[in-house]
Amino acid sequence: MTSDYDLIVVGGGPAGSTAATAVALRGHRVLLLERETFPRYQIGESLLPATVHGLCRILGVADEVAEAGFTLKRGGTLRWGRAPEPWQFSFAMTPRLPEPTATAFQVERSRFDEILLRNAERVGVEVREGSPVRRVLTEGERVHGVEYTDPDGTPRTAHARYVIDASGNTSRLHGKVGGSRVYSDFFRNLAVFGYYAGGQRLPEPNSGNIFCAAFDAGWLWYIPLRDDLTSVGAVISPEHYAAVQHDPRAAWQDMIKACPEVARLLTEVPVATEQPYDQVRVRKDYSYWKTSL
Numbered sequence: 001m002t003s004d005y006d007l008i009v010v011g012g013g014p015a016g017s018t019a020a021t022a023v024a025l026r027g028h029r030v031l032l033l034e035r036e037t038f039p040r041y042q043i044g045e046s047l048l049p050a051t052v053h054g055l056c057r058i059l060g061v062a063d064e065v066a067e068a069g070f071t072l073k074r075g076g077t078l079r080w081g082r083a084p085e086p087w088q089f090s091f092a093m094t095p096r097l098p099e100p101t102a103t104a105f106q107v108e109r110s111r112f113d114e115i116l117l118r119n120a121e122r123v124g125v126e127v128r129e130g131s132p133v134r135r136v137l138t139e140g141e142r143v144h145g146v147e148y149t150d151p152d153g154t155p156r157t158a159h160a161r162y163v164i165d166a167s168g169n170t171s172r173l174h175g176k177v178g179g180s181r182v183y184s185d186f187f188r189n190l191a192v193f194g195y196y197a198g199g200q201r202l203p204e205p206n207s208g209n210i211f212c213a214a215f216d217a218g219w220l221w222y223i224p225l226r227d228d229l230t231s232v233g234a235v236i237s238p239e240h241y242a243a244v245q246h247d248p249r250a251a252w253q254d255m256i257k258a259c260p261e262v263a264r265l266l267t268e269v270p271v272a273t274e275q276p277y278d279q280v281r282v283r284k285d286y287s288y289w290k291t292s293l
């Protein structure tokens with residue numbers, strides 16, 4: 001069996017773009033297949049310094065990310081535990097993150113992920129969007145290719161020495177390559193999240209912090225994405241699932257009301273109506289590991 005590529009990467013999110021770019025930078029032939037056409041929505045907006053100053057630098061996109069206008073994040077503010085007052089951590093507290101690396105960004109993932117994917121293309125990865133992988137091709141225990149459909153619906157196959165599944169949490173591809181997902185009991189949570197068209201910011205120098213506040217059913221995140229856009233999500237445990245399943249939007253707003261520290265920041269702020277931020281979304285079972293690679 002001859003191989004068309006050294007590596008096929010399934011999925012063009014941060015994991016797929018990073019793996020594809022890193023391998024292409026070493027001179028290998030890489031094909032990346034992405035189901036959607038970018039930009040596409042994704043959750044996971046609050047980054048850490050290691051991503052911004054480590055991985056992005058290795059991939060060659062640190063300057064582009066720095067110039068994209070994302071909210072600068074210096075740390076986190078938490079209303080957590082018994083103390084009624086919020087407390088802060090800043091990345092600069094550790095000597096292991098000297099200035100100017102003690103910062104990260106709050107990102108609109110549609111824009112951040114697209115920067116990474118276009119960069120992969122620039123360094124020589126063959127990127128095909130609108131190309132969902134349907135099946136993996138195996139020989140014995142080894143995956144040596146994939147079957148996918150191209151944007152006009154034509155079935156295609158591609159072969160490679162290695163295949164990386166970076167198709168993310170909601171993909172079913174992992175079930176076709178052996179092993180199983182083992183879900184964390186402790187983190188078996190559900191998240192319900194949406195967006196406001198604005199919102200108060202914390203006092204400087206913490207205005208770009210993620211704010212996390214505990215309330216009876218779980219905790220809320222409050223992420224300042226732009227002056228006119230705030231990501232607000234509730235993470236709750238299974239006993240509170242029923243309300244979310246019945247009416248996610250109403251449950252989301254009730255949970256915000258149940259948390260005065262977050263509700264106060266959103267007084268008289270309308271919910272976002274611009275796409276893709278006009279929806280209330282639900283995700284669950286996202287904490288697991290895989291028994292085999």
Ligand SMILES: Cc1cc2nc3c(=O)[nH]c(=O)nc-3n(C[C@H](O)[C@H](O)[C@H](O)COP(=O)(O)OP(=O)(O)OC[C@H]3O[C@@H](n4cnc5c(N)ncnc54)[C@H](O)[C@@H]3O)c2cc1C
Pocket residue numbers: 010011012013014015016033034035036040042043044045046047048131132133134166167168169170171172173191283286
């Ligand atoms: C509620 C919630 C909140 C989170 N908050 C944060 C946060 O604040 N900060 C943070 O760092 N992380 C956060 N995360 C985690 C973050 O979302 C993920 O770690 C990150 O998106 C994983 O990136 P990925 O590239 O592995 O997958 P994804 O971003 O999911 O990308 C996978 C890609 O594969 C594509 N794909 C899927 N199936 C196929 C197929 N068959 N063929 C081809 N392509 C396919 C998809 O279209 C997608 O573009 C959060 C996650 C959740 C669920």
